[in-house]
Amino acid sequence: MTGTSIMSRAGFTSDPFATWDSDREEYLADYFVPPPYFPSVLGDPTAPEPTIVFSPRGTGKSALRRMLEVKSVSDSVPYLAxxxxxxxxxxxxxxxxxxxxxxxxxxxxxxxxxxxxxxxxxxxxxxxxxxxxxxxxxxxxxxxxxxxxxxxxxxxxxxxxxxxxxxxxxxxxx
Structure with a gap:
């Protein structure tokens, strides 16, 4: 049994582990689990404030940034990212x-x-x-x-x- 057949049987249409780089992950928005601090990083677009996120390598900073960008173009109150x-x-x-x-x-x-x-x-x-x-x-x-x-x-x-x-x-x- 190959990895492809196992994933196909599990209902995957593509390899969910093909990349570890969130900038290259085309389905990130489909499975992103927001961290508890996501709303505070997002803030209130009607009263914007800058936010800086520091975290060790591999903890999801790029995924967080990408999801903020996705939300900026799809949110009902648009904002600039x-x-x-x-x-x-x-x-x-x-x-x-x-x-x-x-x-x-x-x-x-x-x-x-x-x-x-x-x-x-x-x-x-x-x-x-x-x-x-x-x-x-x-x-x-x-x-x-x-x-x-x-x-x-x-x-x-x-x-x-x-x-x-x-x-x-x-x-x-x-």
Whole structure:
């Protein structure tokens, strides 16, 4: 008897142990068991607060992040989920707190622009002149120096209710 036949007899249509990496697990949402602290990490989208999760390797941080991203695009009260885990932009040095702030601001600016692109008529009702000016300044200061590769990497970090992050494409690298 093979492993495949055992799994087939048990009702599995694919190997549930094919990967240990939650980023590659396509059925994670089907069997994810939220930890007791999931609601506190999720928080209240109407009163957002940042949350940082520290935990040893292999304890489900990536699965938790993925489920928060899934919930952000399927929840009745949509919210923005940004995965801030790629620090290649910093090179081999240790970035300062200020440099982290700039990178997070860049991701937020991109997320706002992707929301506006997805719902331009809705955005026009909610963005006043002051906000437009802030967004224009942020776009110029934070995004004008990005290469196409950096742009794609940043957009891959953003999940929103329209899940536009992976659909955007850009021109050639500078």
């Amino acid at each position: 940004i995965a801030y885990m790629d620090f290649e932009w910093a090179g081999s040095g240790t970035p300062s707190v200020e440099e982290h702030h700039v990178e997070i601001a860049r991701l937020v600016a991109l997320a706002i622009l992707s929301e506006i692109e997805a719902e331009p008529t809705e955005a026009s009702f909610h963005i006043n002149d002051y906000d437009r000016g802030v967004l224009k300044t942020a776009t110029t200061a934070l995004l004008s120096t990005l290469t196409a590769t950096q742009f794609r990497a940043a957009m891959g970090s953003i999940k929103n209710r329209h899940d536009k992050a992976n659909d955007w494409d850009c021109c050639t690298d500078r």
